[in-house]
């Protein structure tokens with residue numbers, strides 16, 4: 001297969017765009033289906049399919065935010081209106097958010113960690129797919145992704161937990177690059193004694 005320069009360039013420059021900068025238009029229904037298809041085409045040792053996706057779009061974004069605000073208010077009756085409004089806007093203005101759930105199950109070949117990693121790959125592949133269709137995306141996991149009631153409210157069933165939420169939309173800004181780790185700090189060559197940083 002020849003080198004794909006466009007793909008290399010994308011992978012070298014890709015940046016997440018925060019949910020506040022993801023605006024309309026979002027993917028069409030056909031594009032969203034393609035994004036979901038690409039998103040679920042990930043390595044999955046033992047073909048366990050330990051993950052499941054929840055799409056939050058249209059009016060459901062506001063309803064989900066309202067429900068989170070109600071949950072927060074029930075727990076803290078003294079909470080201020082600004083904080084409640086922040087909860088109501090958890091899935092706004094991004095046109096669509098895809099929650100990714102994982103429920104690892106015992107498998108002779110695929111330990112729990114591998115199943116969780118597979119779910120993480122779904123998140124990142126959804127993001128790549130969104131960019132491929134000309135949109136931008138970011139992967140977050142906020143309090144409701146860890147909170148049992150928050151998770152249930154957003155669609156988690158028994159044994160499932162969220163590994164992330166991928167927000168997708170048209171970017172209203174171009175983010176600057178952020179600092180990346182030096183390869184020398186994170187890569188070693190095992191057993192190569194000619195290198196001062198060799199391991200093994």
Ligand SMILES: Cc1cc2nc3c(=O)[nH]c(=O)nc-3n(C[C@H](O)[C@H](O)[C@H](O)COP(=O)(O)O)c2cc1C
Pocket residue numbers: 014015016017018138139140141142163164
């Ligand atoms: C599992 C996971 C959860 C994240 N949760 C959040 C979050 O809740 N809020 C946030 O601002 N960023 C969160 N981030 C980081 C964003 O994705 C961030 O925008 C990203 O690291 C930027 O790097 P990039 O431009 O190379 O994608 C999370 C990242 C990961 C991998």
